[in-house]
Amino acid sequence: MPAASIINLIIWTLFIPASTLFVSGDYTWPSPQHDALEKFLYEGIDASDLNLAGLASFCSKRFGPSPFELSTFSAEWVRLAYHDMATHNVTDGTGGLDASIFYELDRPENIGAGNINSVNDFRTHTSKLVSRSDIIAMGVVWGVAGCGGPAIPFRYGRKDAFKPGRSGVPEPQQELTSHIESFRLQGFTETEMIGLVACGHTLGGVRSVDFQDIVPDPTNFSLATFDTTPAFDHVIVSEYLNSSTQNPLIKVPSGNTTFASDRRIFGIGQNATMKGLNSKTSFFKTCQTLLARMIDTVPSNVQLSDVVTLLPVKVTDAQITVIDSQLVFMTTLRLAHPININATAARNVRMFWCDNRGILKNCNRVTNVASLPFQDGSFTSPLTDSLNIQLTLYNFKVPISAARSVSKFWFEVDGVIHNNGGKGYPILQDEIIHVPWLGSFNKAFSQPGPTSTSLGLSETTFNLVVGVSAPASSARACFKI
Numbered sequence: 001m002p003a004a005s006i007i008n009l010i011i012w013t014l015f016i017p018a019s020t021l022f023v024s025g026d027y028t029w030p031s032p033q034h035d036a037l038e039k040f041l042y043e044g045i046d047a048s049d050l051n052l053a054g055l056a057s058f059c060s061k062r063f064g065p066s067p068f069e070l071s072t073f074s075a076e077w078v079r080l081a082y083h084d085m086a087t088h089n090v091t092d093g094t095g096g097l098d099a100s101i102f103y104e105l106d107r108p109e110n111i112g113a114g115n116i117n118s119v120n121d122f123r124t125h126t127s128k129l130v131s132r133s134d135i136i137a138m139g140v141v142w143g144v145a146g147c148g149g150p151a152i153p154f155r156y157g158r159k160d161a162f163k164p165g166r167s168g169v170p171e172p173q174q175e176l177t178s179h180i181e182s183f184r185l186q187g188f189t190e191t192e193m194i195g196l197v198a199c200g201h202t203l204g205g206v207r208s209v210d211f212q213d214i215v216p217d218p219t220n221f222s223l224a225t226f227d228t229t230p231a232f233d234h235v236i237v238s239e240y241l242n243s244s245t246q247n248p249l250i251k252v253p254s255g256n257t258t259f260a261s262d263r264r265i266f267g268i269g270q271n272a273t274m275k276g277l278n279s280k281t282s283f284f285k286t287c288q289t290l291l292a293r294m295i296d297t298v299p300s301n302v303q304l305s306d307v308v309t310l311l312p313v314k315v316t317d318a319q320i321t322v323i324d325s326q327l328v329f330m331t332t333l334r335l336a337h338p339i340n341i342n343a344t345a346a347r348n349v350r351m352f353w354c355d356n357r358g359i360l361k362n363c364n365r366v367t368n369v370a371s372l373p374f375q376d377g378s379f380t381s382p383l384t385d386s387l388n389i390q391l392t393l394y395n396f397k398v399p400i401s402a403a404r405s406v407s408k409f410w411f412e413v414d415g416v417i418h419n420n421g422g423k424g425y426p427i428l429q430d431e432i433i434h435v436p437w438l439g440s441f442n443k444a445f446s447q448p449g450p451t452s453t454s455l456g457l458s459e460t461t462f463n464l465v466v467g468v469s470a471p472a473s474s475a476r477a478c479f480k481i
Helices: 032-043 053-059 073-085 113-122 132-146 176-186 190-200 235-241 261-266 272-276 280-295 382-386
Strands: 003-013 205-207 223-225 313-323 326-338 349-354 368-370 374-377 389-399 408-413 416-418 432-434 440-445 458-468
Touching (some): 032 382, 053 073, 053 132, 073 190, 073 280, 113 132, 132 280, 132 382, 176 261, 235 272, 313 408, 313 432, 349 389, 382 389
16 A cells, blocks of 8 residues: 655635636546536536535525515526626726626625625635636526526636726616616627616516615515516516516606616617517527627637537546555546436446556556446536436446556446547546545635625645555655645
8 A cells, every 4th residue: 555644735725817728629538627617517516516506596585584575596696797797898808707896896886785695605616727707607507597597608718807897887877878888888789788688687676775766665675576577587578568567677666767777778769679579589599699798798818618518428536546445446427318317227337447557558458347336416507407407427436456557447338438539538647646535624714894805815724645656756746736
């Protein structure tokens, strides 16, 4: 068994921009950033396996004390993304969806518990591969899907800002010409402005505690919703056109029509654009396009990836480690299935691998095989649920010897070979062996106030247990975090 040593590390973590390395064309494993973002998008869990996306499932309302009327996570996440994107300036290419909203919550245009709540939802889920701004964009995808809306295409690679951007969010008391100019600077035409407002206002409403001039309520408990359903649907349009709407930005409860911004915007061109949105098909198609445009509005020096599609066959967590004094090779294969398929009964999965050392190296005469994986379910995000897809994990754990080890592996699923485009899935090194269950970590997160401009430093202490093969080829070993 390799000798074990303890490494004590203190790491100061800043919320730094994610890598700009993207996957294009055919996917090849490993691709760390793509793997991390694909997992987060479709499984909904971050690097620490915390299920952030699940908050938006079933169009759930935020938790809070009675008798406050609460909005949905989805509505708040979509609003936050627009308010973040609104700093974009098409004239000079600056601003956009870059997480500058974290430093802009003290502005009147960003008033409201919804933005503060959402910032706190997203604050601690970043990693060196996943930026805050990518999480804000995924929040729109999850939020829309969680309330029954269309699948919004997602690309990654947004870079986080560390200071506020320009002011740019339209406010309801402003004139129509001001709104048109604000959207123009953000990159949207009049017609697109109408559609984007309708797509955003199919969710949520106006809180009395934030806008007493619109929704007067001495108790501050009220939430006046934009339409009569919590779902992502075209009811916002149909109720406006048939005059049954109680949208507080059309029929202002206070009676002050200065705040009737939706009425002014929707009425452009004698309702022509709104009439064109008055069906599920047209509304979903328009919103899918405009919301994708919204989350892809980034500074001109940012290059986004291709659209991230669900990998039907994905390898995760491949490692050589030690369990109970035995060297083992462990990996997991994730398979996607239609929701109406019994995945356990339907799939026959085997793993093959080649030795890395000795006379049988590189599958010389012998190919190793394992055929009894442990099956488990996986988290799924609202996006995956909306696609009627389930994910099943096939976990392999096989004993190996240090004298032979593993060089590469691949799988056979129902008779079909999956081998990373013919190259196999490589084990990049086997001289330093991490034993995670013998280690520990402690994370002390400094929680800034809701309007703080702090970068959100965290101090994480890792106690890592690693084994170094003996005899090692070098007197030094490096373990990259």
